[in-house]
Amino acid sequence: MKVVRTVEQLRESLGQLRSEGRGPVGLVPTMGFLHEGHASLLRRAKETCGIVVMSIFVNPIQFGPGEDYESYPRDEIRDLALAESRGADIVFIPLAQEMYPKPTRTKIKVSGLTDKLCGASRPGHFDGVTTVVTKLINMVQPDYAFFGLKDAQQVAVLSQMVEDLNMNVTIVPCPLIRESDGLALSSRNVYLSAEERRQALVLSRSLREARAAIEDGRVVTASEARELIVSVISESPLADIDYADILSFPALEPIAADLPLTRAEGEIIMALAVRFGRTRLIDNIVFTPKEVAALV
Numbered sequence: 001m002k003v004v005r006t007v008e009q010l011r012e013s014l015g016q017l018r019s020e021g022r023g024p025v026g027l028v029p030t031m032g033f034l035h036e037g038h039a040s041l042l043r044r045a046k047e048t049c050g051i052v053v054m055s056i057f058v059n060p061i062q063f064g065p066g067e068d069y070e071s072y073p074r075d076e077i078r079d080l081a082l083a084e085s086r087g088a089d090i091v092f093i094p095l096a097q098e099m100y101p102k103p104t105r106t107k108i109k110v111s112g113l114t115d116k117l118c119g120a121s122r123p124g125h126f127d128g129v130t131t132v133v134t135k136l137i138n139m140v141q142p143d144y145a146f147f148g149l150k151d152a153q154q155v156a157v158l159s160q161m162v163e164d165l166n167m168n169v170t171i172v173p174c175p176l177i178r179e180s181d182g183l184a185l186s187s188r189n190v191y192l193s194a195e196e197r198r199q200a201l202v203l204s205r206s207l208r209e210a211r212a213a214i215e216d217g218r219v220v221t222a223s224e225a226r227e228l229i230v231s232v233i234s235e236s237p238l239a240d241i242d243y244a245d246i247l248s249f250p251a252l253e254p255i256a257a258d259l260p261l262t263r264a265e266g267e268i269i270m271a272l273a274v275r276f277g278r279t280r281l282i283d284n285i286v287f288t289p290k291e292v293a294a295l296v
């Protein structure tokens with residue numbers, strides 16, 4: 001595995017591997033402090049690509065004032081060991097100065113999809129994500145780029161960007177990976193105290209219970225499903241809800257208040273962001289609601 005820190009080194013290493021005729025190039029962008037969610041993206045990339053580039057970069061321009069840019073967990077030695085053991089061919093791990101030698105005057109903005117869910121609570125966040133992902137795509141020129149559905153809104157936004165700008169890359173959404181007790185893997189889980197970690201299980205449980213209630217007909221509309229989600233999360237005294245929303249996916253449109261969810265067109269997303277102390281966690285589930293009673 002090659003570890004490169006500058007765009008020049010990246011292009012040189014890629015050129016070498018491409019000249020060996022190693023097949024499609026896959027890009028796995030991350031902010032590091034790697035876990036099994038990231039490893040699953042690498043695994044998926046290796047199924048399709050002969051050359052897999054992982055980037056590790058805590059992107060300052062996607063953090064708002066007062067957010068955790070400075071304290072975001074970092075562990076380069078551990079990350080490089082994990083990336084190597086899971087088969088990355090190149091790890092691109094630039095300094096902020098390499099990515100932004102001067103403050104960027106150019107930003108990519110996807111409208112509409114970015115003014116809800118995390119976009120509403122983190123103004124400017126997705127402009128930072130779309131800008132840095134565009135830079136990474138321009139640097140690597142991958143055939144495929146792999147993103148986890150833990151950040152489902154990010155997948156929707158990036159897919160729209162690639163379509164709108166005719167970018168020559170396929171966005172591959174990858175499944176959300178959970179701990180065995182249901183907590184979505186996230187680098188930020190390391191911030192949680194033991195008690196917060198225990199109470200954070202209400203996130204996945206609320207989504208599971210809402211899905212089950214929709215499917216067995218106890219819950220019919222989006223507002224009923226939201227009420228159920230909020231009531232389960234409220235069982236945790238430490239939980240402070242940022243948002244809990246049910247929208248169409250990937251268009252992220254509201255669902256009519258009186259429409260039975262089982263009659264909604266296509267997939268829906270139930271998504272939430274909840275704070276436990278200083279830690280903001282997100283979780284979601286994307287599915288096509290089907291009444292189980294109607295299937296038997």
Ligand SMILES: Nc1ncnc2c1ncn2[C@@H]1O[C@H](COP(=O)(O)OP(=O)(O)OP(=O)(O)O)[C@@H](O)[C@H]1O
Nearest residue numbers: 030031032037147148150151176177185186187188
């Ligand atoms: N549990 C997970 N399952 C699948 N993909 C994941 C998971 N966690 C992160 N990813 C994906 O890994 C990529 C890099 O994400 P990132 O480095 O921000 O990790 P993270 O754990 O989401 O960190 P954060 O604490 O910022 O939420 C993204 O495409 C993200 O969706």
Ligand SMILES: CC(C)(CO)[C@@H](O)C(=O)[O-]
Nearest residue numbers: 029030031059129132151
């Ligand atoms: C895609 C990404 C690496 C861009 O900084 C980041 O938003 C993330 O880790 O999901």
Ligand code: BAL
Nearest residue numbers: 031062063125151154
């Ligand atoms: N995976 C999301 C990156 C962020 O929270 O900034």
